[in-house]
Amino acid sequence: MKLINLVFLLGLLWTPDSVTCQRTYNLFQFVQAWILTFCEKYSGCFPNLAPNFTLHGLWPATRTGNSVLNCGTSRRDYNIGHETMALAVPLASAWPSIIISRKDKQLWQCEWDKHGTCCLFRMTKMDYFLSVIRERNKMDLLSILSNANIVPHSDVSYTKLDFENALT
Numbered sequence: 254m255k256l257i258n259l260v261f262l263l264g265l266l267w268t269p270d271s272v273t274c275q276r277t278y279n280l281f282q283f284v285q286a287w288i289l290t291f292c293e294k295y296s297g298c299f300p301n302l303a304p305n306f307t308l309h310g311l312w313p314a315t316r317t318g319n320s321v322l323n324c325g326t327s328r329r330d331y332n333i334g335h336e337t338m339a340l341a342v343p344l345a346s347a348w349p350s351i352i353i354s355r356k357d358k359q360l361w362q363c364e365w366d367k368h369g370t371c372c373l374f375r376m377t378k379m380d381y382f383l384s385v386i387r388e389r390n391k392m393d394l395l396s397i398l399s400n401a402n403i404v405p406h407s408d409v410s411y412t413k414l415d416f417e418n419a420l421t
């Protein structure tokens with residue numbers, strides 16, 4: 254038992270990601286989910302949510318689209334208390350949790366831990382959260398797609414190229 258704990262602890266302490274991610278993060282993915290589909294998969298959504306996209310997160314990724322993950326190296330890297338308190342109002346509107354049992358702040362903390370910490374060598378926590386708010390306010394994905402005649406439909410489907418054309 255002790256040995257297993259020790260091995261696990263060594264695994265945690267040895268964090269090659271924090272070194273390599275600085276070379277491998279080339280782009281951001283601004284990840285949004287279609288609420289109705291999301292809520293079919295995960296139970297416990299708030300009732301009567303508008304059919305729209307919800308923001309999942311802002312993910313640093315490599316050129317090939319792989320996320321770089323969990324880059325924090327200290328408790329201080331991972332603590333988002335102060336930054337999210339200062340931005341709580343705009344963040345709650347840009348990036349709300351749609352799951353009843355998960356508070357907004359828990360969503361931001363999880364996303365920060367997993368993705369945001371990998372941006373720390375290029376921006377502060379405050380910059381990261383401000384970027385999320387700015388991008389969200391800039392991009393109304395539902396309108397962009399419906400302007401390109403891509404709308405939810407039970408028997409019409411769209412290709413990846415249709416989406417690419419609408420977004421570029």
Ligand SMILES: *[C@@H]1O[C@H](CO)[C@@H](O)[C@H](O)[C@H]1NC(C)=O
Pocket residue numbers: 303304305306389392393394395
């Ligand atoms: C969909 O969400 C975007 C981003 O929050 C918002 O700007 C837009 O007004 C929403 N549209 C509808 C129809 O709810």
